[in-house]
Amino acid sequence: xxxxxxxxxxxxxxxxxxxxxxxxxxxxxxxxxxxxxxxxxxxxxxxxxxxxxxxxxxxxxxxxxxxxxxxxxxxxxxxxxxxxxxxxxxxxxxxxxxxxxxxxxxxxxxxxxxxxx
Amino acid sequence: xxxxxxxxxxxxxxxxxxxxxxxxxxxxxxxxxxxxxxxxxxxxxxxxxxxxxxxxxxxxxxxxxxxxxxxxxxxxxxxxxxxxxxxxxxxxxxxxxxxxxxxxxxxxxxxx
Numbered sequence: 001x002x003x004x005x006x007x008x009x010x011x012x013x014x015x016x017x018x019x020x021x022x023x024x025x026x027x028x029x030x031x032x033x034x035x036x037x038x039x040x041x042x043x044x045x046x047x048x049x050x051x052x053x054x055x056x057x058x059x060x061x062x063x064x065x066x067x068x069x070x071x072x073x074x075x076x077x078x079x080x081x082x083x084x085x086x087x088x089x090x091x092x093x094x095x096x097x098x099x100x101x102x103x104x105x106x107x108x109x110x111x112x113x114x115x116x117x
Numbered sequence: 118x119x120x121x122x123x124x125x126x127x128x129x130x131x132x133x134x135x136x137x138x139x140x141x142x143x144x145x146x147x148x149x150x151x152x153x154x155x156x157x158x159x160x161x162x163x164x165x166x167x168x169x170x171x172x173x174x175x176x177x178x179x180x181x182x183x184x185x186x187x188x189x190x191x192x193x194x195x196x197x198x199x200x201x202x203x204x205x206x207x208x209x210x211x212x213x214x215x216x217x218x219x220x221x222x223x224x225x226x227x228x229x
Binding site: 004058107111 | 150216217
């Protein structure tokens, strides 16, 4: 079974609709992330959470909101979807960093392809 | 904004050849990581190099880091068709090793 799962895998919706993307992990990691990837580009961080009570905006949080329902679950919402939110969305997790040379290797889910018409 | 920028944007080589990708970044880092992405799929972590390391190996992968030039390179030796993918560098800034900033990637095509 996959360690990081995302649902749905594909979604087509219309402008103005509310959409929720869900992410679950079985890795026991404290940290979870939501990224967006546009064609031919790298990943942009939308939101990240270091534990259930710690949620932070990333570089492109406008138009998005998140909820960390439990250590293992982190959902991303588009309150009113618009066409330029059409993209591939990834959830990722990492273990808590320790020490001055800490590392934060991230483990990614398979992605959700969202199309907003 | 992208912290890391990969070069070249696209690379096409024959099976068996070596592939070299470069990454440049702007601010001081705690570590630099390389990830691989097969078309439309999630990223997979390949290797991490810390700021106090200069070179690291993992199987057919060799990563170097030059903090004075703020650059890193990923070498894949004896490439295979299965290595065809996009490769991204990601930096963890020294000010906050809490998130990664990804570059725009190098698309590698290995021809059989």
